[in-house]
Amino acid sequence: MTSTIADRLLDWYDRHARALPWRARTGEPAPDPYRVWLSEVMLQQTTVAAVKPYFAAFTARWPDVAALAAAPEEEVMAAWAGLGYYSRARNLVKAARAVAGRGGFPETEAGLRELPGLGAYTAAAVAAIAFDRRAVVVDANVERVVARLFAIETPLPQARKPIRVAAETITPETRAGDFAQAMMDLGATICTTRDPRCLLCPLAEGCAARAQGDPARLPRKTKKKPKPLRLGVAFWIERDNAVWLVRRAGKGMLGGMRALPDDGWSAQADGSGEPPLPGDWEALGRISHTFTHAQLELAVSRYAGDGSPEGEGEWWPLARLEEAGLPTLFAKAARLALA
Numbered sequence: 390m391t392s393t394i395a396d397r398l399l400d401w402y403d404r405h406a407r408a409l410p411w412r413a414r415t416g417e418p419a420p421d422p423y424r425v426w427l428s429e430v431m432l433q434q435t436t437v438a439a440v441k442p443y444f445a446a447f448t449a450r451w452p453d454v455a456a457l458a459a460a461p462e463e464e465v466m467a468a469w470a471g472l473g474y475y476s477r478a479r480n481l482v483k484a485a486r487a488v489a490g491r492g493g494f495p496e497t498e499a500g501l502r503e504l505p506g507l508g509a510y511t512a513a514a515v516a517a518i519a520f521d522r523r524a525v526v527v528d529a530n531v532e533r534v535v536a537r538l539f540a541i542e543t544p545l546p547q548a549r550k551p552i553r554v555a556a557e558t559i560t561p562e563t564r565a566g567d568f569a570q571a572m573m574d575l576g577a578t579i580c581t582t583r584d585p586r587c588l589l590c591p592l593a594e595g596c597a598a599r600a601q602g603d604p605a606r607l608p609r610k611t612k613k614k615p616k617p618l619r620l621g622v623a624f625w626i627e628r629d630n631a632v633w634l635v636r637r638a639g640k641g642m643l644g645g646m647r648a649l650p651d652d653g654w655s656a657q658a659d660g661s662g663e664p665p666l667p668g669d670w671e672a673l674g675r676i677s678h679t680f681t682h683a684q685l686e687l688a689v690s691r692y693a694g695d696g697s698p699e700g701e702g703e704w705w706p707l708a709r710l711e712e713a714g715l716p717t718l719f720a721k722a723a724r725l726a727l728a
């Protein structure tokens with residue numbers, strides 16, 4: 390069964406692989422590890438469609454790992470703005486510097502794990518895809534396919550271990566990188582979350598969930614607790630076609646990113662957080678934003694006086710606001726203020 394699944398899947402992949410900018414086509418040499426690593430970091434929690442323009446912009450601006458290692462962290466953070474999960478960008482810079490310092494990427498999964506901020510998934514993916522090492526690569530797509538193939542009833546996240554054990558049994562000794570990408574493609578295009586297209590699936594024969602008749606019910610998931618709600622106020626201070634922006638403290642949420650001044654997200658429910666300037670403030674409305682661990686309701690207030698903010702910050706021209714690298718939350722607040 391082991392070789393049969395891998396053989397059938399690789400045969401399908403040779404004919405149906407998605408063409409993606411960070412991939413080598415079947416039969417071509419393995420892709421540049423820098424591009425594989427960059428794409429895998431960007432793809433965590435993020436769709437292929439959202440990643441493509443960022444990948445193009447990053448590789449045009451920083452074509453290799455040495456160039457990225459030499460980039461100031463703030464510039465990388467600004468270029469990352471909009472992709473979310475900003476700790477990924479900070480870790481990207483750290484890992485790039487470590488790779489440049491040692492003269493290239495380690496080629497093994499264990500060696501890759503030693504790079505700062507590089508987790509088990511990324512190490513396995515880079516080892517398999519860029520260096521053709523046998524590694525068991527399990528992302529959310531692969532989890533879904535494996536849970537269905539083996540009809541694993543344990544709900545996620547507890548199912549991660551049995552899924553990994555099952556994935557290990559079907560990972561081939563050769564072409565592990567292609568196998569990993571084939572599983573990802575199968576999950577993204579055929580074995581989809583709500584509507585698996587079993588009739589087109591190369592693994593239909595021998596799929597336990599399909600045999601049971603309702604594959605879409607797997608993987609089961611433990612019900613998530615609702616996220617805690619945080620409240621905050623962002624302050625819009627505008628003058629001479631420029632807006633006052635600050636740099637967020639290095640640690641904590643959105644650390645190191647350019648942003649509107651805010652009240653630390655500890656405001657009262659009525660949006661009456663402490664403003665950076667005394668005087669008249671006009672309530673413009675609210676925006677909502679979902680973080681990994683919390684839901685944020687952010688009121689946006691516009692300054693209606695003629696005082697000047699104190700402390701560190703900069704007047705940023707409104708005409709170039711897109712270039713400020715505001716994270717999505719503050720980009721939403723800015724859109725509200727400018728509407």
Ligand code: SF4
Nearest residue numbers: 580587590593596604
């Ligand atoms: S047969 Fe259906 S459920 Fe099973 S792996 Fe293929 S698409 Fe998924």
